Amino acid sequence: MQNRRETLKQSLAVAGLLGATGLFPQYALAANKAAFDAKSIADAVKAYGASAPVESKDVTLTAPDIAENGAVVPLAVSSALPGVKSLLMLVEKNPSALSAKFDVNDSVEPSFATRVKMGQTSDVYAVAITADGKAYYAKKEVKVTLGGCGG
Amino acid sequence: MRVIHLLAGLALAGAVAGAWAQKNPAEAGIEEYRAMLADGNPAELTEAKGEDLWKQKRGPKNASLETCDLGKGPGVVKGAFVELPRYFPDTGKVQDLETRLITCMERIQGFNGAEIMKTPWGKGEKVTVDALATYVAGQSRGMAIKVPQDQPMEREYYEVGKRIFFTRGGTHDFACATCHGQDGKRIRMQDLPNLTKNPGDNAGFPAWPAYRVSTGDVWTMQHRLNDCFRQQRFPEPNYGSDALTALSVYLGVNANGAKSTAPALKR
Amino acid sequence: MKKTAWIVSSAAVVAAAVAGCAGLPAGGGGNLDAEAQHMLLTGFHAHGIAKMDRITDVDDTVKACNAADIAGKPLDEATAKRIEAENLKTIKWPSDGKYLGDWKEGEKIAQSGRGQTWSDKAGEPAGGNCYNCHQITKQEISFGTIGPSLYNYGKLRGVTDPNSAAAKPIVEYTWGKIWNAKAYNACSNMPRSGHMGNLTEGQIRDIMALLLDPHSPVNQ
């Protein structure tokens, strides 16, 4: 199986194009791979060089109490903290915890929504990493139910 | 505690209907989940693809489907979906959306209709039919279902479809009616529309084609019915068979008056 | 070629049927029943383990209940009683007199909705499909409502010792109901799990334990 680095090498033409506009900076790749391979919330956050996350009211995670189908679980993360550099969505019991990382800058609100897969009922985390390397989280349990005829 | 919890849920999910309070927490949770998914139905991707395919010159005859008659005259797409299945004098048959699209692909574009019918789900021109059906359905979004019963053959198909709906069989004695013959029932957490009458706006006939979250693709009514019969432990229905068309007429006429939400989002 | 010929003859049948019953009286008639049978036979094909006999080779119980549903009228009492008596005769009571197995296994069987579709293989143990229609334990929140709740099934019926003489009638009824539900309600929606060979005797024992064992979560 290809890792992310090899994949990028093979698509140099594309990467070149995007690289020219500074879209996918090379230096971040190693950290990304470690983060997306991490099995735990703590390891994923550590891969981005941040300290152990602490719970914070200023991080908001919106997730349903129950997911009718684990294949599509709507999640939204936002933060009211100053100096947030990135927002992470993580599912504790997925094979790899990290689902998505969004970089925050002056042009975009620190608020993102997407949909993730969940293999089973699990705690879901939103983590905000600030420019000074601190990490803050909010979490919520999402129940994944069995649905349909089951066949 | 419960009130506080529900309020928090409301605030999070945005302005969602407040009907949850009357339901048990599990049902309320599922409704919240569905409300969060309502904005951004991936069926829109299929709809856009279908629109392109409708307008593109394709097939051995290199023609677009823009002259296809879906029952309201050549090229009329808007409102066609809510009046299907219907009788077509040019084929002498009652046809549903998918079989009619295949007739057009055959006659206008020169495709082999029988081949398309035999093609597995998700392959070849079957993908085209599904995308076209999704596009055509989307053009009637919000319109009331009014499947016609003017022609004798349409009435015949309704009566035959009703008989098929109530036919138990297989290893479990299941009929369509076993799950879809009463009000207010569920299978696991899924609401089961009562298909012997108007099932409402976002359930049953007026909701398909639909994007199925569990399979990650759009299913047309043909596909939906096919998998119902699989779960019923029946042998497999032939794609485009009269049996499925008759069943669709029964479901469609019963749903007359319901507003179409197709292509909808389903579990 | 054969197919074309077939379509023509099908159209002819329909045309004849239509001509034969102008106005199509509500409730239909023999023509419509015949046409429905015809469409079922020509509109389906065997796939894997799901053969055509699942439509063609149905018993009198299924035939009578289908006809009643199509007519929109329940079975008359005499017919219902006769059907129930016939189905009661099919029940195979446990060969060793043992009615209850392991409720933990029973819970697994109750959870599973698999088996016997055209995408399943022959010989694989089937699930019971129980949660599809029934609430059973309190812990499982994803349950259907086509059948009644079975939570506290044994407790509500006062079963403290399933092996006692006092519990015997309810234990036997429960076994019979799972084996052949039509023995107690002619056109029940419930599958005839033992009679149709969907579940083995051992599987039914385990489901019995789930419902009746005082230690089962159902009875807590």
Add this chain to the structure above:
Amino acid sequence: MADPMRIRAQASGDKAVVRVLMSHEMETGQRKDASGKVIPAWYITDVTASLNGKVVLTAEWGPSVSKNPFLQFTIKGAKAGDKVSITWKDTKGDTRTDEATVS
């Protein structure tokens, strides 16, 4: 060739809410096909959004983002008529860019 995205960008005050649907399998590499063979991983790893050519968002995704991904975010200082473009890149190195006008 990947199918086009659906992008909706709606101005509200001095911001624009952007909703995107992408057509992608997002295969995790952990599923097996009918014959028991592992279906190789194939998913979007990088997403970028630009406003009038200037990058406003970069995101990295893993295989657990759902099939046919949905993304919603809000761009500051955007107004009707501005161009929003979205680019994704996947594990095969495929990429796709689509553009929409803020309405």
